Amino acid sequence: MRQSGPWLRRAISRLWFRSTPATAAPAPPPPEELPDRLTLAHERDRLQRLINTNSDWLWEVDAQGRYTFVSEHSRQLLGYAPEQMLGHTPFDFMLPEEAERIGALFGSIAAGKQPFSGLLNRNRRADGRIVILETSGIPLLGEDGTLLGYRGIDRDVTEREERAARIDYMARHDALTGLSNRPEFMSRLDARMASGEVQPRTALVLLDLDYFKEVNDRLGHASGDALLRQLAQRLRDLLPPGSIGGRLGGDEFAVMLADQDVSDAMETADAIVGNLALPYEVEGRQAVIGVSAGLALAPLHARDAGALLRRADLALYHAKREGRGRVCLYSAALEVSARAAEGLETALRRAVAEEVIGALFQPFYAARDRRMLGCAVLPSWNCPEAGSVAPEVFLPLAERTGLIIPLGALLLRQACEAARQWPPALRVQVPASAVQLRDPQFPALVRDTLQAAGLAPHRLRISVTEPMLNEAQGAAARTLCKLRALGVLVALDNFGTDAAAIASLLSFPFDRLRLGGAPVRDVVTEPSASVARALAGLALRLGMAVDMVGVQSPQQWRAALELGCEEVQGDLLCQPRAAPLVLEELFCAPAPLA
Numbered sequence: 001m002r003q004s005g006p007w008l009r010r011a012i013s014r015l016w017f018r019s020t021p022a023t024a025a026p027a028p029p030p031p032e033e034l035p036d037r038l039t040l041a042h043e044r045d046r047l048q049r050l051i052n053t054n055s056d057w058l059w060e061v062d063a064q065g066r067y068t069f070v071s072e073h074s075r076q077l078l079g080y081a082p083e084q085m086l087g088h089t090p091f092d093f094m095l096p097e098e099a100e101r102i103g104a105l106f107g108s109i110a111a112g113k114q115p116f117s118g119l120l121n122r123n124r125r126a127d128g129r130i131v132i133l134e135t136s137g138i139p140l141l142g143e144d145g146t147l148l149g150y151r152g153i154d155r156d157v158t159e160r161e162e163r164a165a166r167i168d169y170m171a172r173h174d175a176l177t178g179l180s181n182r183p184e185f186m187s188r189l190d191a192r193m194a195s196g197e198v199q200p201r202t203a204l205v206l207l208d209l210d211y212f213k214e215v216n217d218r219l220g221h222a223s224g225d226a227l228l229r230q231l232a233q234r235l236r237d238l239l240p241p242g243s244i245g246g247r248l249g250g251d252e253f254a255v256m257l258a259d260q261d262v263s264d265a266m267e268t269a270d271a272i273v274g275n276l277a278l279p280y281e282v283e284g285r286q287a288v289i290g291v292s293a294g295l296a297l298a299p300l301h302a303r304d305a306g307a308l309l310r311r312a313d314l315a316l317y318h319a320k321r322e323g324r325g326r327v328c329l330y331s332a333a334l335e336v337s338a339r340a341a342e343g344l345e346t347a348l349r350r351a352v353a354e355e356v357i358g359a360l361f362q363p364f365y366a367a368r369d370r371r372m373l374g375c376a377v378l379p380s381w382n383c384p385e386a387g388s389v390a391p392e393v394f395l396p397l398a399e400r401t402g403l404i405i406p407l408g409a410l411l412l413r414q415a416c417e418a419a420r421q422w423p424p425a426l427r428v429q430v431p432a433s434a435v436q437l438r439d440p441q442f443p444a445l446v447r448d449t450l451q452a453a454g455l456a457p458h459r460l461r462i463s464v465t466e467p468m469l470n471e472a473q474g475a476a477a478r479t480l481c482k483l484r485a486l487g488v489l490v491a492l493d494n495f496g497t498d499a500a501a502i503a504s505l506l507s508f509p510f511d512r513l514r515l516g517g518a519p520v521r522d523v524v525t526e527p528s529a530s531v532a533r534a535l536a537g538l539a540l541r542l543g544m545a546v547d548m549v550g551v552q553s554p555q556q557w558r559a560a561l562e563l564g565c566e567e568v569q570g571d572l573l574c575q576p577r578a579a580p581l582v583l584e585e586l587f588c589a590p591a592p593l594a
Contacts (some may be wrong), residue, residue, distance in 0.1 A: 058073075061089070065091070066088065067088055077154065079125045094123050110139075115137065116136065133156060138150065167244060176228055181336050185254055189244075201257065201260060201298060202297065203268075205255040205266075210325065213438075226269050235255070292303060292324045321396070341397065344397060357381045361428075366566065376463070376549075377414075379395065397433065412446065413453070418582070427458075431463050434469075437469075437475055438479075446460070458488075458489065461511075466494075480508055489548075494516035514569075515532060520551070520556060554572070556572075
């Protein structure tokens, strides 16, 4: 009762309910008491009307819990007339499991003859729908203190509780996929770890989607969301009993596997990675992504949730670094490697800030007359703590940490300033990373750097590799088009180092194809010779110039001539050198072919 509740409760407590046991008819009252009796009857009728029209349901039960009085509102709440409920207990209208729970709770209350309020219970209406009631009651005691029953009120709070449940669900689950969100997932993992339930082992699998951003760029964010929903459903279908799946954010997912040892967890994680990487059908188009996973177990690798998460993350990082699309199990060696990487990252940040990372230049030549045409930039870093660090070590680190943006700008500036000192016929080639290709400000940086150095755009060539295109996808195509619009040349470098995708030649606007890797290394033998001829022929038909990089022998040089290559580059011709030494190469005799 919302308005007249307290007054009505006091009035009800004075009523003689219809359930009062029948007794012998009393003697007629004296005439002088009749007005008071009529007044009382009138008040009782008025209160009865209030009871039956009140939005709450009023009831009374005996010591055995059987209804002895039920107000008319039971029809609206449960769909039963009052006379249908008399003689039954409240538990007869509850779900079985709810009746057991509330029965045990009410038993302890009744044993102490205590009042109660706000007791939530789920009931089944006559039409089968579930209704949530909020019940309050007071004990009815005899003169000797014996419990005669309870009198109380039920209120329909179904809408309120369902709204609260929705809010609670939304707070604990990812709105897009319906999986547990990061706080909920970590809370449940932490609760399991804290409870000591780590035998049998608990396994944590961290999942990261490879190339998902490219799906967003190519198909749009709506399609990306649709893919994530499909992926989440696949993940739910793959989870063993007792396991939990969660979306930690973006394209990061996690799975907690219960009661699995190392071999079981690896098998499960492999199955998850394999199934999630299968193609998706999104709005009539096929979308393909990769999945990498890191696995750590408790108590083998950690005894608290935070440490377990960090170690699974180390394993995930290693899986991505080793080629993606795989599951990596945590080991102590990864911890050692991570600490070394942290130290190297600190040193790299300092080196970028102090601009002590330099550029070496390796000349490239006209294939037929061995005339120098320009130089390709190779980053060079001599770390005070670690000594000379190879570009294949510190460049991926720079990409992961975001340092590639300032580092790339530094190398670009150094290259353009060096090329300004060369004869106008010489070009300079500068590599670009996937991060730079995704950066919408990169074309403007190139334009401004050229202007500051006073270098004509056609003297700059930006080179990219195929793995970088796979990471950048749509963003790469837009960036390369903008660079070409500036007058800058673009080249696909070291084509053949990784699994060559012909689609790259068709999807991106390249001026040059620079063959490298296995097709060049074994170009004098089959089948590499045939592969190199096919790639070179396709590029020439597509209007691209063809070059060969990594030339180490005269035989490879001759093969470049046979393939119609315009330029050659490699240690056979000239080792990388500092910028001041580049001009000396102009006056050196051409390297011999024999």
